[in-house]
Amino acid sequence: MGQVADSESAYSELEAVLTALARNPRLAKLLKFVSERSLQGRTEEINEYSIATEVFDRSKATFDGSTDSIVRVETFRLRKRLKEYYETEGKNHAVVISLPVRSYVPEFHCRNVSLEVSIPSPISEATELRNAPFESSVAEGSKNLVETTIHVTNHPRSDDWRKRMWYGLAAIALLIVLGFGAREFVLRMRSAHPENLTAAGTRNDTRLAAPANAAHVPLRLLVGYQGSPKIDSSGAYWEADRYFSGGAAFERPHLPVSRTSDPMLFDQWRTGDFSYDIPLAPGPYELHLFFVATPPEDFKTQFFNVSANGELLLSNFNINADALGTNIADEKVFKEIHPDKDGYLHLKFFIGRSAPSLNAIEILPGLPHRQQPVRLVMQPTAVRDHSGNLWHSDNYFSNGATNDQPRTVSGTPDPNLYAWERYGHFTYSIPVDTRGRYTLVLHFAELYWAPETPGSVGVGSRVFRVYCNGSTLLDDFDIFKEAGTQHALTKTFHHLRPSQEGKLDITFDPIVNYATVSAIEVIDESE
Numbered sequence: 001m002g003q004v005a006d007s008e009s010a011y012s013e014l015e016a017v018l019t020a021l022a023r024n025p026r027l028a029k030l031l032k033f034v035s036e037r038s039l040q041g042r043t044e045e046i047n048e049y050s051i052a053t054e055v056f057d058r059s060k061a062t063f064d065g066s067t068d069s070i071v072r073v074e075t076f077r078l079r080k081r082l083k084e085y086y087e088t089e090g091k092n093h094a095v096v097i098s099l100p101v102r103s104y105v106p107e108f109h110c111r112n113v114s115l116e117v118s119i120p121s122p123i124s125e126a127t128e129l130r131n132a133p134f135e136s137s138v139a140e141g142s143k144n145l146v147e148t149t150i151h152v153t154n155h156p157r158s159d160d161w162r163k164r165m166w167y168g169l170a171a172i173a174l175l176i177v178l179g180f181g182a183r184e185f186v187l188r189m190r191s192a193h194p195e196n197l198t199a200a201g202t203r204n205d206t207r208l209a210a211p212a213n214a215a216h217v218p219l220r221l222l223v224g225y226q227g228s229p230k231i232d233s234s235g236a237y238w239e240a241d242r243y244f245s246g247g248a249a250f251e252r253p254h255l256p257v258s259r260t261s262d263p264m265l266f267d268q269w270r271t272g273d274f275s276y277d278i279p280l281a282p283g284p285y286e287l288h289l290f291f292v293a294t295p296p297e298d299f300k301t302q303f304f305n306v307s308a309n310g311e312l313l314l315s316n317f318n319i320n321a322d323a324l325g326t327n328i329a330d331e332k333v334f335k336e337i338h339p340d341k342d343g344y345l346h347l348k349f350f351i352g353r354s355a356p357s358l359n360a361i362e363i364l365p366g367l368p369h370r371q372q373p374v375r376l377v378m379q380p381t382a383v384r385d386h387s388g389n390l391w392h393s394d395n396y397f398s399n400g401a402t403n404d405q406p407r408t409v410s411g412t413p414d415p416n417l418y419a420w421e422r423y424g425h426f427t428y429s430i431p432v433d434t435r436g437r438y439t440l441v442l443h444f445a446e447l448y449w450a451p452e453t454p455g456s457v458g459v460g461s462r463v464f465r466v467y468c469n470g471s472t473l474l475d476d477f478d479i480f481k482e483a484g485t486q487h488a489l490t491k492t493f494h495h496l497r498p499s500q501e502g503k504l505d506i507t508f509d510p511i512v513n514y515a516t517v518s519a520i521e522v523i524d525e526s527e
Contacts, residue, residue: 003109003110004107004108004109004110005095005108005109005110007039009094009095009108009110010035010039010095010097010108011039012095013093013094013095013096013097013108014031014032014035014036014039014097016090016093017031017082017085017090017097018031018032020085020089020090021081024081026056026074027074027077027078027081029055030051030055030074030075030078031078031082031097031106033046033051033054033055034046034051034099034104034105034106035097035106037388038105038106038108039108040388041365042388042389042390043105043217043218043365044218044236044364044365044372044390045384045388045390046104046105047104047218047235047236047237048065048071048072048104048231048235048237049063049065049231049234049235049236050235050390051071051075051104052065052068052070052071053235055071056070056071056074058070060381061381064231065229065231065237071104075099075104078099079098079099079101082097082098082099083098093111094110094111095108095109095110095111096108096109096110096111100216102216103216105216105217210279210280210281210282210343211279211280211281211342211343211344213279214279214280214281214343215243215278215279215280215363217280217281217285217363217364217365218236218362218363218364218365219239219278219361219362219363220236220237220238220239220360220361220362220363221238221239221240221241221242221243221360221361221362222238222239222240222241222264222265222267222268222359222360223241223244223249223268223269223270223290223358223359223360223361224241224249224250224251224268224269224270224359225240225241225249225267225268226240226241226249227240228240230264232261232262232264232265233261233262233380233381233382233392233393233395234381234382234390234392234393235381235382238264238265238360241268241270243276243277243278243279244270244274244275244276245274245275245276245277246272246273246274246275247270247271247272247273247274247349247356248270248271248272249268249269249270250268250269250270250271251267251268252266252267252268252269252292252294252359253294255294255327256327257292257327257328257329258327258328258329258398259323259328259329259395259396259397259398259429260329260395260396261380261393261394261395262395263329265290265329265359265360266290266292266329266359266360268359269292269357269358269359270349270357270358271355271356271357271358272355272356273349273350273351273355273356274349274356274358275346275347275348275349276345276346276347276361277344277345277346277347278339278344278345278347278363279339279343279344280339280343280344280345280363281339281343282338282339282343283338283365283366284335284336284337284338284366284367284368285337285338285339285345285363285364285365285366286333286334286335286337286363286364286365286366286367286371286372287308287313287333287334287337287345287361287362287363288331288332288333288334288360288361288362288363288364288431289306289331289332289334289358289360289361290329290330290331290358290359290360290361290362291319291322291323291329291330291331291332291357291358291359292319292323292326292327292328292329292330292359293319293320293323293325293326293327293328293330294326294327295326295327302318302319302320302353302354303316303317303318303352303353303354304316304317304349304350304351304352304353304354304355304356304357305317305349305350305351305352305356306347306348306349306350306356307346307347307348307350308334308337308345308346308347308348309338309339309340309345309346310346313332313334314332316352316353317352319357322501329396331431332431332502333371333431333432333433333502334433335366335367335369335370335371335433335435335436335524336366336368336369337363337366345363347361367524369526369527370436370524370526371432371433371436371524371526372524373389373521373522373523373524374392374430374432374520374521374522375389375390375391375392375519375520375521375522376391376392376393376394376395376396376428376430376519376520376521377391377392377393377394377416377417377420377518377519378394378402378420378421378422378517378518378519379393379394379402379419379420380393380394380402381393383416383417385413385414385416385417386413386414391417391519394422396428396429396430396431397422397426397427397428398426398427398428398429399424399425399426399427400422400423400424400425400426400508401422401423401424402420402421402422402423403420403421403423403447403448406419406420407419407420407445407447407486408486409445409447409486409487409488410486410487410488411483411487411488411489412488415488417443417488417518417519418443418444418445418447418488418518418519419518420518421445421447421516421517421518422508422516422517422518423448423514423515423516424508424510424514424515425508425509425510425514425515426508426515427505427506427507427508428504428505428506428520429503429504429505429506430503430504430506430520430522431502431503432498432502432503432504432522432524433498433502433524434498434500434502435526436498436524436525436526437495437496437497437524437525437526438495438496438498438504438522438523438524438525439492439493439494439495439496439522439523439525440468440473440492440493440496440504440506440520440521440522441490441491441492441493441520441521441522441523442466442473442490442491442492442493442517442519442520442521443488443489443490443517443518443519443520443521444479444483444488444489444490444491444516444517444518445479445483445486445487445488445489445518446461446462446479446480446483446484446485446486446487446516447486447516447518448462448516449461449462449480449485450485450486457480457485458480459478459480459481460478460480460481460512461478461480461512461513462478462479462480462512462513462514462515462516463476463477463478463510463511463512463513464477464508464509464510464511464512464513464514464515464516465477465507465508465509465511465515466491466506466507466508466509466515467506467507467509468493468496468504468505468506468507469496469497469498469499469503469504469505473491473493474491476511477491479516494525495525504522506520
């Protein structure tokens with residue numbers, strides 16, 4: 001298959017395929033859902049749970065992929081239908097849509113183009129010249145090598161074969177000169193382009209081809225686990241452990257884990273001197289590593305190191321110190337992670353003063369120089385807003401409680417974001433890359449103090465403070481005073497610096513009655 005198709009060509013091909021699938025609206029709806037999100041860079045939303053609930057109208061509250069195989073069955077049918085389509089009516093299309101095995105994320109590629117040039121030749125045996133690798137001009141943003149193949153076809157001798165031979169050799173020489181000249185020009189232009197330099201100033205050679213067995217991203221691995229995939233609270237799939245070498249897998253004692261809505265991520269772990277070699281297509285990725293400290297370890301000596309492609313990510317890392325205690329979920333985030341020159345991301349966990357341990361790995365599609373936005377709703381399930389953004393279910397909290405019934409809120413195109421709340425005296429510890437500065441958006445609505453509520457209702461019914469990493473963001477904050485009851489209100493704070501541990505630690509401190517929040521958004525400000 002050839003280079004990745006540009007957006008306009010991909011959308012055009014999608015429209016053509018959807019037209020061909022008109023007699024099978026079930027498959028057409030599935031293809032439209034996964035393709036539009038893929039082309040918009042929202043691949044984290046392409047998972048079994050989202051497809052089941054939004055394409056096939058399964059219940060968001062009761063869908064269980066382990067007993068309901070509709071998504072896997074229909075994806076298999078769509079994959080087969082696409083293959084048949086491009087072998088028949090779509091065989092001459094310039095763009096091909098495919099669904100890789102074990103993935104719900106479609107790929108859009110241009111067909112390879114072969115340039116055949118018939119040149120008379122005195123040579124009795126046909127000669128094939130492959131200009132490798134010859135780069136042609138491609139759409140802006142494409143980083144893939146394009147191979148142009150020139151086939152020289154043998155023709156019968158004639159009386160003027162010498163003349164034809166010289167014409168042929170001249171034509172070949174001209175093509176070779178033009179090819180290498182164009183290649184050199186493209187290489188020079190690309191090497192000078194700032195997008196090809198990483199934050200560390202080293203070249204990100206995205207012209208390298210992806211490994212044949214490149215992992216499909218998002219990739220989520222339950223370290224030390226061997227079994228069927230599991231679904232988290234936001235509907236994302238987590239796979240059994242793979243790509244590892246060394247170390248030993250253990251099952252964690254059944255102890256509660258705080259600051260996570262998905263304790264199943266921490267049921268197993270790998271420990272010892274171990275590594276992961278993960279095949280990835282060229283490009284930026286976002287790496288999340290998950291840890292938990294479990295007693296009775298000697299935390300004074302539990303230090304180890306983590307590297308990616310030979311560069312240290314964590315030095316003398318102590319899980320207990322980083323998470324501020326035992327049985328507390330600890331997540332580390334690293335943006336702008338690239339595979340090495342061989343097409344693999346090499347993660348190494350090696351002994352410092354003690355053996356390393358790891359519970360889970362998540363690799364997401366990356367953004368240039370920025371971390372993916374973090375969006376949380378204080379609800380048990382994920383929510384999608386009117387712009388199509390996915391808001392994950394409540395996570396990273398400690399203490400507080402949530403309401404038992406959703407409320408109706410006005411003053412917003414997204415009332416679902418405000419229908420629930422976490423209230424009480426509580427905190428959030430949101431993991432971010434330590435190198436960024438962040439915008440924090442807090443979403444509020446007064447859901448309890450309404451006209452029908454017994455007791456005093458009005459200004460002063462609920463007053464509280466909000467801190468972030470020790471700095472006061474809101475003081476004597478009164479939602480009712482600013483927005484009334486059941487009306488959306490947002491507060492935005494810029495240029496927030498994460499803690500040394502890579503966290504935005506947000507505290508909601510009551511003054512009168514409980515503090516509350518309905519949704520939290522964190523946006524990386526990096527350019």
